[in-house]
Amino acid sequence: MSSVVAEPLIGATPNSFAYKTIKERWPKIVTKVIDELHRSYHPAVNTHGQEYGDDINSIIAKISETRYRMETNKPLLDFEGKTEDEKQWNIHLNEMLEMAGEANFTWYNLPWLFVECYLYAKLHEFCTSTKHMKDYDLFKVEKTKAFFDSKAQIQALSVELIDWEKDRNVDEKMVLTRLLQIDLWGNKCDLSLSCGDAHEQIHDMFQKLDQFAPMILVNDIEIAVEHIMTKCKGKDFHIVLDNAGLELFTDFALAEFIIDRKLAKNVIFHGKDYPWFVSDVTEGDYKWVLNSLENDEKEQVKILGKRWKNRPEFIFKHEPFWTTGYSFWDIKDKNEKLFNELKSAGLVLLKGDLCYRKLVGDRSWPIQTPFKFALQTCTIPVFVLRTLKAETVAGLSENAVKTVREKYGADDLTWMVTSDYAVAQLNIP
């Protein structure tokens, strides 16, 4: 088995998903943002005045230039360096320049993970450098729509949660298993893979969990349930959040059960400092979702929204580390305090594809590489729930490889990027 650290995925690899992403998906994502900004121009000027309109124009111009630079594979540009975050980004850019050399310091030739994070950090910089739009969320419209599109599932799950709560003799293992499965498939709902388009939601997804089970290529849910029930008491349970909307609701649902049954002391939710990968949870989204739940017309949703808003055991944090371009191999080096906090956790639940990419360094691992090896220096107790949306995965068994190879053959990697397959992988160091 491999003892060599695999190479990072890069956009320059012909026919790769990274290539397709830079060539088609990112231009589509940023064009949508530009369209939305154009649409908001006149209403914004009418309400807030011309200076606001000038800000919108400045953001549009900078995004258009960025789109041109990515499409023509130009070198990455420094940040203005006005904020601490931007200074750190400039340091990382320099490290990358040294590592890759000038000729390869471009959109397609640098590691895909780094460049993708850079893109979202740049979009944020374009907002912070304006006078009136420093906190503007370029993806709010899409996130709001996605949340309302999921209402039926949220209402149905709320009814289930309240029923479980009333039944103090309910089989806790069964409920936890179900909640983890729901939380896993909730990860199908990100707006980055769909380039911001509304989802073709599988509306009865949570009623079909048994049907979905064979699509979980590595399934450590049972061991994770055992771990949560026996090893987390009196400790904090961390969730590194992914997408706002339905997925965030499924995170809350899991957290509620954990706290209600006193399986952990607190649930620490880690969100992003600013809008990230289209639909990642910011503090604004976290609060907005809770308010929307509290104001829902369905009684059970209202009860939960109100309770979660005031739950002292639900703690929201946003560390700058999550919006850097570093992989989780660098947590200890870049933020030792965060590393120690996670290291002493009962469990750190990592949500989604981006978390997974960062966990395994976004490398082209042979797919049977032992999971532990792919984590390298990331020695925190992790459980990752991820639907596959990028061509990196480790820890697949002989059987799992057979399943996908029988259907797709050895060369077709489509199964890695559709979010139809999933992994639920645990590593307790």
Ligand SMILES: O=P(O)(O)OC[C@H]1O[C@](O)(CO)[C@@H](O)[C@@H]1O
């Ligand atoms: O929301 P998730 O699950 O982290 O997915 C985001 C992922 O989707 C993609 O847009 C698909 O590749 C990636 O860029 C990113 O890793």
